Every structure is written in structure tokens, then in C-alpha cells.
Amino acid sequence: MWDRPEPPPRPAPLDRGRIVAAAIALADVGGLEAVSLRKVAARLDAGPMRLYGYISTKEELFDLMVDEIHAEILPEEQPADWREVLRIRAHRTRQAALRHEWLADLLGGRPTLGPNALAVTEATLAALDGLTDLDTVRHAVETVSAYSTGAIRREIANLRAERATGLSKREWQPASGPHLRKMLATGRFPALSKAVYDGAEVEAEESFATGLEWVLDAVAAKLARPPA
Known part of the structure; x- marks a missing residue:
């Protein structure tokens, strides 16, 4: 999924970074059960179908979320x-x-x-x-x-x-x-x-x-x- 190109931009800005950030914010409050493509889309004020241009499944979204947190694990030095x-x-x-x-x-x-x-x-x-x-x-x-x-x-x-x-x-x-x-x-x-x-x-x-x-x-x- 990291190699998959993103769709062209539309009037409402959307990218994988914003999608992952929204998913992490939901999970931090309500756990993984609070994360769905529909809820993430609602948090971003976007239609759920738009997310499928960036992420195919919820499991892919979880992988992206885990990888984002790995940036916190890797020390600077x-x-x-x-x-x-x-x-x-x-x-x-x-x-x-x-x-x-x-x-x-x-x-x-x-x-x-x-x-x-x-x-x-x-x-x-x-x-x-x-x-x-x-x-x-x-x-x-x-x-x-x-x-x-x-x-x-x-x-x-x-x-x-x-x-x-x-x-x-x-x-x-x-x-x-x-x-x-x-x-x-x-x-x-x-x-x-x-x-x-x-x-x-x-x-x-x-x-x-x-x-x-x-x-x-x-x-x-x-x-x-x-x-x-």
C-alpha cells in the first residue's frame, strides 16, 4: 500500500497522512473498535468511498497506524x-x-x-x-x-x-x-x-x-x- 499512488487531489484535501492521523485520534479515545473507514471519513468531513482511493481495507489502515507509531519508537540518535x-x-x-x-x-x-x-x-x-x-x-x-x-x-x-x-x-x-x-x-x-x-x-x-x-x-x- 505504501507503493500505491494516491488519487489526484479534490477540493476537500485528503491524503494518507490525514487519514492515518484521524484513525489514530479515534483509536486513542475509543480503541480499535472505534476505528472504521466510515468514522474516519466522517472525522475528515469526507465521503467513505473517497477513502478507498487511498486504503483498501481496515486492516491496511491498521498497518499504516502501527507504522506511524513506529516513528515514535525509533530514537533520533x-x-x-x-x-x-x-x-x-x-x-x-x-x-x-x-x-x-x-x-x-x-x-x-x-x-x-x-x-x-x-x-x-x-x-x-x-x-x-x-x-x-x-x-x-x-x-x-x-x-x-x-x-x-x-x-x-x-x-x-x-x-x-x-x-x-x-x-x-x-x-x-x-x-x-x-x-x-x-x-x-x-x-x-x-x-x-x-x-x-x-x-x-x-x-x-x-x-x-x-x-x-x-x-x-x-x-x-x-x-x-x-x-x-
Whole structure:
């Protein structure tokens, strides 16, 4: 779709950039379910059929939206250290998802092939180029991406649950406490009981950062081994 020429301009200005911006604005407020070509057209004060000259399906629109957000993920300056490149990419992806929660629903699927997404991938692979064989590099990037995607989705799910129930995490825990204490008192869950009563409370950002460093440690250990 990025290679497809746009239709000639008409009296009411319209282009893919404006269409994508309108779709992102709708999704930021109401999620992906709030995005349709009809609603995007209405926001742009255009007829829905005009959008089909630029975008064929809603799935194409989603791809364009994800690629637009990748421009927020790619840092202006590329660090020299591969670990810092992967760390920054993970944190910037998380920050983008917190600004655009719908992004969490589209992470982890088939890669988008837009210019911004390709630039992020290029920068990531370039940071690891020459350190080891290509297959190990690919698995290293996929491993870090899998961790960050899973952690981001969990955090966004918790935020949505807070809005749905009207209870923050700190409010939900006391509300569910009586049931949990009753279940733990049965003695059937000793490991869980120890985690609940003795474990430290960790905020989402700290949890994400800690888990990311553990994954990066594992990747570093793998990269340090000579090829088999």
C-alpha cells in the first residue's frame, strides 16, 4: 500500500497522512473498535468511498497506524552499544503503547512493512551485526521483542481492568483480599501464600525494566558463547 499512488487531489484535501492521523485520534479515545473507514471519513468531513482511493481495507489502515507509531519508537540518535539499542527500543515501545493503548492489540503479529517499522528493524539488526551468526542475532531480537510485547500487553490489560471496574490495583487488592485470604488459609497454596504475604510490591515500570535486564543478560550470555 505504501507503493500505491494516491488519487489526484479534490477540493476537500485528503491524503494518507490525514487519514492515518484521524484513525489514530479515534483509536486513542475509543480503541480499535472505534476505528472504521466510515468514522474516519466522517472525522475528515469526507465521503467513505473517497477513502478507498487511498486504503483498501481496515486492516491496511491498521498497518499504516502501527507504522506511524513506529516513528515514535525509533530514537533520533542510534547508540553504539547493542544492549542499549535493544533497551531503548523496548522502553520506547512501552511508552508508545501507554500513549496509544490500542498498539498493544497489534503488537506481536506479522511485521508491518512500512518505512518507519523497517527503519526500527534496520537499526536493531545493525546494532547486532557482526557480533555472531545471523540466526543467533535474529533469535536475540525476537526474544527481547517477545518479552516486551508480553509485558506491555499485561500492563495495558491491567489498566483496562482498572477502568472497567473503577478500582485501581491498590483498591482492588483489599476488595479481593477476603476471598484470597480464605483460599490461602486452606494450606493448598503454600508457595503462593509466601509470595502474597512476603513479596515486595513493584510498580509496572520497575517490573518491566527489571525483566528486560534479565532478558538482556541472557542474550548477552548467548552472544558471548562461540558458535557451535
